[in-house]
Amino acid sequence: GALVYQYPRRTICKSGTSMRMECQAVGFQATSVAWYRQSPQKTFELIALSTVNSAIKYEQNFTQEKFPISHPNLSFSSMTVLNAYLEDRGLYLCGATGGSDYTFGSGTRLLVI
Amino acid sequence: GDQVEQSPSALSLHEGTGSALRCNFTTTMRAVQWFRKNSRGSLINLFYLASGTKENGRLKSAFDSKERYSTLHIRDAQLEDSGTYFCAAHDTNAYKVIFGKGTHLHVLP
Numbered sequence: 001g002a003l004v005y006q007y008p009r010r011t012i013c014k015s016g017t018s019m020r021m022e023c024q025a026v027g028f029q030a031t032s033v034a035w036y037r038q039s040p041q042k043t044f045e046l047i048a049l050s051t052v053n054s055a056i057k058y059e060q061n062f063t064q065e066k067f068p069i070s071h072p073n074l075s076f077s078s079m080t081v082l083n084a085y086l087e088d089r090g091l092y093l094c095g096a097t098g099g100s101d102y103t104f105g106s107g108t109r110l111l112v113i
Numbered sequence: 114g115d116q117v118e119q120s121p122s123a124l125s126l127h128e129g130t131g132s133a134l135r136c137n138f139t140t141t142m143r144a145v146q147w148f149r150k151n152s153r154g155s156l157i158n159l160f161y162l163a164s165g166t167k168e169n170g171r172l173k174s175a176f177d178s179k180e181r182y183s184t185l186h187i188r189d190a191q192l193e194d195s196g197t198y199f200c201a202a203h204d205t206n207a208y209k210v211i212f213g214k215g216t217h218l219h220v221l222p
Contacts, residue, residue: 032208044199044212051208091154097208101146101161102201107154 006105021108023094029074030096039090119213131188136200144203
């Protein structure tokens with residue numbers, strides 16, 4: 001079956017530092033990978049959508065300068081949160097699809113201190 | 114406004130009863146997925162529908178792209194059904210997926 005492994009599960013970083021999270025697709029080819037953030041009391045907001053051989057598309061309020069994403073092949077993607085501050089805390093989720101339904105990772109919970 | 118409106122935001126059911134969750138879409142979507150967040154925080158895929166209905170055990174989902182809604186019916190609710198349920202609509206453009214705000218389901222003994 002299709003699985004997406006996301007790591008780390010949780011991480012703590014000091015204010016102003018950066019952290020990177022990764023997703024590995026297993027059992028299918030991740031043609032597209034979407035990264036989301038669930039801030040406290042909010043739903044999952046789309047940060048960006050990455051499709052292999054296409055430019056990464058960022059949603060309003062999210063930029064490549066803040067959330068650089070790498071999607072080098074059909075099984076792996078990573079996203080970095082640069083200069084993390086308190087407002088960046090929350091659950092970050094990656095989802096991958098080979099063309100139809102999405103499979104999601106278990107999320108990376110980011111705490112900023 | 115939100116492209117995906119999920120309701121209710123919270124729901125309490127007694128064991129053995131049932132109810133429905135609903136997502137309305139402001140634009141035409143090509144597909145919908147329903148997820149349940151488990152105790153570890155992972156999103157478990159319940160259904161993927163591009164049209165029509167699907168049933169799995171005590172759960173049944175329907176998706177009407179033209180009428181812009183999807184439903185998730187739960188019958189004979191059990192305590193272990195408690196949790197947060199999300200719908201996620203697949204935009205007709207590219208592979209963008211938009212989440213509803215979730216429904217917190219609490220099944221009471």
